[in-house]
Amino acid sequence: MSKVKKGKEKAGGFLKEFKEFALKGNMIDMAVGIIIGGAFSGLVTSLIDNIITPLINSLGSVDADKAGLVVKINGQTLDFGALIGDILNFIIMAFVVFLIVKGINNLSKVGKKKEVKKEDPTTKKCPYCFSEIDIKATKCPCCTSDIPVEKIKKNK
Numbered sequence: 494m495s496k497v498k499k500g501k502e503k504a505g506g507f508l509k510e511f512k513e514f515a516l517k518g519n520m521i522d523m524a525v526g527i528i529i530g531g532a533f534s535g536l537v538t539s540l541i542d543n544i545i546t547p548l549i550n551s552l553g554s555v556d557a558d559k560a561g562l563v564v565k566i567n568g569q570t571l572d573f574g575a576l577i578g579d580i581l582n583f584i585i586m587a588f589v590v591f592l593i594v595k596g597i598n599n600l601s602k603v604g605k606k607k608e609v610k611k612e613d614p615t616t617k618k619c620p621y622c623f624s625e626i627d628i629k630a631t632k633c634p635c636c637t638s639d640i641p642v643e644k645i646k647k648n649k
Contacts, residue, residue: 537585541578 514520562574616625622636631640 533589534582534586537582537589540585541582545581546574546578 562572562577564571564573615628617628617630618624619626619633619636619638619640621638622633624633624635626633626635626640632638633640
């Protein structure tokens with residue numbers, strides 16, 4: 494087989510493997526999540542910039558620049574107001590992601606049945622008086638009857 498054919502087969506296998514990877518359900522779900530997350534980030538940023546920051550500024554009837562949230566040093570501007578807005582943005586985004594993950598986890602639990610592990614019995618019934626006795630007992634403490642060995646095996 495020539496080197497060209499081997500190279501084409503390797504490239505074809507690589508592309509096939511990439512296609513399988515890229516079209517897996519999890520990869521597509523992740524891509525949709527990233528796109529929706531970016532759009533949601535824009536909404537939260539707008540909420541911070543257009544609602545929360547003006548509300549904070551209006552509480553004291555002071556502009557953020559005059560309140561000392563912006564500092565200028567040698568012509569450079571340090572905007573602490575923007576930093577506070579970004580921190581609020583992060584907190585809101587993290588809280589929403591937490592709520593979404595919590596909701597998805599609760600939904601995934603709805604369809605699953607709880608598995609109940611059966612424990613080995615520790616007691617059995619006496620075949621003569623029907624009282625509860627220890628599983629290893631060979632004589633009933635209530636009626637003092639001898640419990641035959643074959644009955645012990647059947648009650649396990």
